[in-house]
Amino acid sequence: MPSSGFVNQPGKRTSHRLVVDELGQAVVGGEFAVGDILPGDTELAARFNVSRTVLREAMKTLAAKGLVVARARIGTRVLPRASWNLFDSDVLAWHFNAGVNEDFLHHVSEVRLALEPYAASLAARRATDADIARMMRLAVAMGDADHSAQTLARADLEFHLRLLEASLNPFMRTVGSLIEAALVGVFRLTSPTADEAEIDRVAMAHIRIVEEIRRRNEEGARSAMEHVIRVGQERLILNLRTQTTSP
Structure with a gap:
């Protein structure tokens, strides 16, 4: 259990953490609406200046939090809010960040x-x-x-x-x-x-x-x-x- 202070403290973030935070915040904040298909790997890799491997791992993390689901030949879709894991500390923090x-x-x-x-x-x-x-x-x-x-x-x-x-x-x-x-x-x-x-x-x-x-x-x-x-x-x-x- 966390014991050293605040969740999502400012500081150095790994590439994986940066992508998860930015995309998670974008989904929860409404930049990507429920049902939207996220931009493709090429666009997102360029946006965050990360490898596709980092991007895929970040998508797996967001999927585990219930925010998105990947479908072959369709892309990664934003799931309904009822699927989001509000017991996840990141998801809860993104809500407060969004207002x-x-x-x-x-x-x-x-x-x-x-x-x-x-x-x-x-x-x-x-x-x-x-x-x-x-x-x-x-x-x-x-x-x-x-x-x-x-x-x-x-x-x-x-x-x-x-x-x-x-x-x-x-x-x-x-x-x-x-x-x-x-x-x-x-x-x-x-x-x-x-x-x-x-x-x-x-x-x-x-x-x-x-x-x-x-x-x-x-x-x-x-x-x-x-x-x-x-x-x-x-x-x-x-x-x-x-x-x-x-x-």
Whole structure:
């Protein structure tokens, strides 16, 4: 499970990664519509300045994500959105890059509500004392008054990933990449600044989760996590509406 930071961080990309990112973003962003046939190998190889071998491997990656399907003598066609693997962190990140609406954010929140509160209840049942101590350190550190919005977001992400680990359920740990991609997208829509009141609110809400886990209160941990997700969702929708109406 990712543990070092944000999905799709800027930096050096391989030729394969570049082609996957550019074409995946183009499909999700609508440059290539559902049902469209992608340009041929010659055109795409020239566009990205890569070999046909790299291009074919990139197409296999996009096909594995459910975005396209290759057919002999027809070409590579963009599949309907229902086929796209939204649990894939790249596909989710491309959606946020392309711009999302309130419905999409509600859907992301619903998935988080289906997973993370139960993970919190499992942590209350199974987490070791060391797990709990680590989560408490992370939660308390979220109250550092020197946090910027970006560093607070990173601290928030680290807490949620560690909690999934503390559930001791390997499937929960595996969906960490989904939670990471969702949180990264959410953070992109938050305010560029973090005031002291917001920092305190976020820290206290996460400390409450750990306190319930330490008490081995499964229902309390579940409720505390639900509160964090729901309040975050409300603020996110408000931020999105503000950005939409800003000149």
